[in-house]
Amino acid sequence: MILTSTAESRLLDKIAMTEYGLPEAVLMENAGRAVVSRMREFTDWEGAFTVIVCGTGNNGGDGFVSARYARGAGARVLVILMGDPSHMGESAKMYRKTAEKMGIPVIEVMEAEEAVPYLYDADIIIDSLIGTGLASKVKGEKAALIDIINDTDALVVSTDIPSGLVTDTGRPAGTAVNADFTVALGSVKRGHVLYPGSEHTGRLLFSPIGIPEEASEDFPVRLLFREDIAPLLPVRNQISHKGKNGFLGIFAGSSGMEGAALLAGQGALYAGAGKTAIITTGDAAPIMAGKFPEIMVSSIGNGPHFTEDMAEAALEKAKAYDVIAIGPGIGRDEETVKFVKKMVENFEKTIILDADGLYAAAEAKIDFKSCPGRLILTPHVGEFARLTGLSASEIEEKRIDAASDFSKKNRLVLVLKGAPTVIGLPDGRSYVNTTGNPGMATGGMGDTLTGVIGAMAAQGMSPSSSAAVGVYLHGLAGDLAAETTPVGYRVTDLARLLPKARAQITEMDE
Ligand SMILES: NC(=O)C1=CN([C@@H]2O[C@H](COP(=O)(O)OP(=O)(O)OC[C@H]3O[C@@H](n4cnc5c(N)ncnc54)[C@H](OP(=O)(O)O)[C@@H]3O)[C@@H](O)[C@H]2O)[C@H](O)CC1
Numbered sequence: 001m002i003l004t005s006t007a008e009s010r011l012l013d014k015i016a017m018t019e020y021g022l023p024e025a026v027l028m029e030n031a032g033r034a035v036v037s038r039m040r041e042f043t044d045w046e047g048a049f050t051v052i053v054c055g056t057g058n059n060g061g062d063g064f065v066s067a068r069y070a071r072g073a074g075a076r077v078l079v080i081l082m083g084d085p086s087h088m089g090e091s092a093k094m095y096r097k098t099a100e101k102m103g104i105p106v107i108e109v110m111e112a113e114e115a116v117p118y119l120y121d122a123d124i125i126i127d128s129l130i131g132t133g134l135a136s137k138v139k140g141e142k143a144a145l146i147d148i149i150n151d152t153d154a155l156v157v158s159t160d161i162p163s164g165l166v167t168d169t170g171r172p173a174g175t176a177v178n179a180d181f182t183v184a185l186g187s188v189k190r191g192h193v194l195y196p197g198s199e200h201t202g203r204l205l206f207s208p209i210g211i212p213e214e215a216s217e218d219f220p221v222r223l224l225f226r227e228d229i230a231p232l233l234p235v236r237n238q239i240s241h242k243g244k245n246g247f248l249g250i251f252a253g254s255s256g257m258e259g260a261a262l263l264a265g266q267g268a269l270y271a272g273a274g275k276t277a278i279i280t281t282g283d284a285a286p287i288m289a290g291k292f293p294e295i296m297v298s299s300i301g302n303g304p305h306f307t308e309d310m311a312e313a314a315l316e317k318a319k320a321y322d323v324i325a326i327g328p329g330i331g332r333d334e335e336t337v338k339f340v341k342k343m344v345e346n347f348e349k350t351i352i353l354d355a356d357g358l359y360a361a362a363e364a365k366i367d368f369k370s371c372p373g374r375l376i377l378t379p380h381v382g383e384f385a386r387l388t389g390l391s392a393s394e395i396e397e398k399r400i401d402a403a404s405d406f407s408k409k410n411r412l413v414l415v416l417k418g419a420p421t422v423i424g425l426p427d428g429r430s431y432v433n434t435t436g437n438p439g440m441a442t443g444g445m446g447d448t449l450t451g452v453i454g455a456m457a458a459q460g461m462s463p464s465s466s467a468a469v470g471v472y473l474h475g476l477a478g479d480l481a482a483e484t485t486p487v488g489y490r491v492t493d494l495a496r497l498l499p500k501a502r503a504q505i506t507e508m509d510e
């Protein structure tokens with residue numbers, strides 16, 4: 001499913017009306033009706049005192065249509081209209097007349113105070129004040145009205161987007177409605193999934209409004225749902241054997257940081273890699289050996305961490321692997337930085353670069369475009385800040401564009417971890433993940449994800465698909481873990497749930 005920016009959602013409207021001949025009034029009718037019909041499964045309209053708060057734009061227009069359908073569903077309905085009515089477009093004006101013709105009271109208010117008696121009495125408030133047309137910080141009386149809506153005990157349903165929320169960033173423009181439900185119309189917007197927009201949105205419901213899918217087929221950002229992932233998963237047929245499910249070599253660990261390497265190996269194991277090897281340094285190997293009998297642990301050179309002179313032997317060893325991962329627990333010694341540089345600039349198959357492997361890449365100023373291999377980088381915001389020179393807050397401001405700009409510029413796959421995780425693709429398109437939860441913000445999750453993505457790539461998936469499936473699967477396993485223990489579940493609990501998560505995806509697909 002596409003994820004739109006404000007401009008893209010406007011473009012979608014325009015294409016629908018000009019190229020597909022769908023009149024604005026038809027889209028508005030479908031939008032207003034969708035709000036009422038999608039909410040049927042969550043609330044009873046029958047007898048509910050419903051106040052629809054309308055602005056003077058098309059979001060308000062949707063609201064006048066919802067008033068008609070809520071009445072039709074048996075609700076007691078009243079409209080509060082705030083703003084200059086002369087700003088209303090033709091469709092909105094028309095649907096206002098229709099509502100008034102049916103005897104629905106429409107109360108024009110200039111001050112928020114005037115709306116107080118109705119709002120505090122309401123069982124349900126439909127917020128149709130401002131949608132994607134938010135122009136700046138919410139002005140005066142409408143800000144006050146939003147604060148009153150937030151103060152009531154009514155069930156609040158936002159039309160398209162919570163009023164006051166900036167569609168592109170998910171940030172409140174001064175203030176924004178805290179909705180219990182939001183019905184996204186025609187497309188899910190960036191503000192619905194970017195923090196704190198995802199909080200203001202409440203339970204996100206989606207409804208098409210008649211715009212043909214073709215209209216948005218080349219839009220660049222997609223939300224990842226199960227139906228996008230299932231077709232990408234390699235089918236483990238009866239004759240599949242270790243060789244076919246690929247060989248992943250994980251260059252990781254150093255003295256005192258053996259755990260990260262083992263977690264990456266564990267993630268790969270439970271994600272179905274055919275064979276997994278951990279290659280580490282002389283001092284670290286004995287600590288790791290035997291922890292997972294299925295994982296071959298070997299070492300190159302002696303000493304506490306990887307050094308440049310080990311690269312030769314490492315590249316020799318790497319010939320046996322389909323995919324390598326570099327980084328978990330390797331440390332930041334300058335010799336290790338040189339080791340990573342040599343590996344990344346010479347390995348010609350797929351490389352997943354994570355954790356201190358990313359630190360090394362930034363330090364060594366590796367020119368990713370000139371590397372012979374297919375790269376997947378998996379930074380969290382801090383590591384991405386070091387790679388790009390952007391600050392963490394600059395990145396969070398534009399998480400989706402920051403990821404896709406970088407992946408396009410460097411022609412690689414970038415997994416920008418966080419809430420939500422964004423996957424930038426070499427052609428500048430991007431995926432936004434829809435699985436995962438706050439309980440996953442603990443140490444070791446990233447190491448595990450590296451193993452999961454590595455396992456997908458080892459099973460022959462492209463770098464883009466490996467990242468998409470790996471991130472989705474990892475988050476889904478985290479959601480399964482959270483079902484039993486909401487917070488405080490261990491990384492290992494998540495890893496052990498990967499096979500169940502994978503089965504859940506393929507089962508539902510049959
Ligand atoms: N395909 C679709 O998604 C469709 C969506 N529809 C709905 O249309 C809105 C977008 O409608 P638009 O007319 O562009 O604008 P809005 O209604 O969202 O917002 C304009 C109103 O908001 C007020 N406003 C704007 N900025 C501020 C601000 N900073 N402070 C206070 N008030 C603000 C503005 O007030 P004015 O006094 O400036 O007029 C307007 O009242 C989309 O979200 C969908 O809900 C279509 O109906 C169908 C297709």
Ligand SMILES: [K+]
Nearest residue numbers: 127130161163
């Ligand atoms: K709204």
